Amino acid sequence: MKKQDMNRDWIATARTLSQALPYLQRYEGATVVIKLGGHAMGSDEAMESFARDVVLMQQVGVKPVVVHGGGPMINKMLGQLGIESSFVNGKRVTDKATVEVVEMVLSGLVNKRIVQAINSQGGRAIGISGKDANLMVCEQADPELGFVGAPVAMDPSIVHELGEENLIPVIAPVGAGRDGETFNVNGDTAAGAIAGALHADRLLLLTDVSGVKDANGEVLTCLSSQQIKDLTEAGVIAGGMIPKTQTALDALRDGVRAVVILDGRAPNACLLELYTEHGAGSLIRDTQPRVKPTAKTV
Ligand SMILES: Nc1ncnc2c1ncn2[C@@H]1O[C@H](COP(=O)(O)OP(=O)(O)O)[C@@H](O)[C@H]1O
Ligand SMILES: CC(=O)N[C@@H](CCC(=O)OP(=O)(O)O)C(=O)O
Incomplete structure (x- = not known):
């Protein structure tokens, strides 16, 4: 690279950092729940980029809470066991x-x-599941699904306590039933329930598509509850996107300010969403357009 081009790169980097100031101020002290889906954590590079984003977020004052999935990894192990x-x-x-x-x-x-x-x-993460400290007590969601849990009682105090110690909670979507059963909870459902219990400022659902797509395959940058219902009825929202969008609706109802469905495989996906004017993915926040305000409101 020529010296002149390198200077231009540095100037662009400095400008990007400077432009991030209102967003850094806006999210200082905010609770951001990030759900990392199994498909988004494929490569070591993707995992490293995700981890750097989370540590950086905490460094600039965000309280990150990670909830993960792992469907492909469960499939692999089940396959190996026949x-x-x-x-x-x-x-x-x-x-x-x-x-x-x-x-x-x-x-x-x-x-x-x-x-x-x-x-x-350089972060200090600690791994727990919904079973720990009664974080997520479940009931059977549907007898046809067997040991699939629906979260029915949340106690987020352990998450607050870990946050106060500057520990980053990493939560597996497994819950306990009142009779001591173990329940498998869909990762999105668990993330939504935890974000709702924390009244999180943001719930980021990281997946393997750039957002919720319409019937033409175009990503919708902003979605209302009604659009989600219509697209689901029409079969455009299908498969793994159903629990994701349903989670978004439940989380908004429970007091989460906004939910974003975005591509977790894209480098620095979380930083792009939180700290740039452009944002990323599909924002679900009732009927408001996807405009990033510059005021200090989250
Ligand atoms: N309307 C839609 N827009 C985007 N993706 C959709 C849509 N309907 C179904 N999908 C599917 O949902 C998948 C994401 O769900 P899932 O595979 O469970 O992800 P994860 O493992 O990240 O939780 C996408 O890869 C896509 O195949
Ligand atoms: C009930 C249910 O479906 N649980 C999921 C839990 C893991 C998960 O949700 O993983 P992803 O986020 O990677 O899809 C499962 O067994 O696959």
């Missing part, structure tokens, strides 16, 4: 043998991989 599984509306039909594998993979392999990635970037 256990078949099927999905109904994006949720895994979960029998006794399956729920044991789900907990092993989510609370073990996947959770610790994320914890390690964040800690490697």
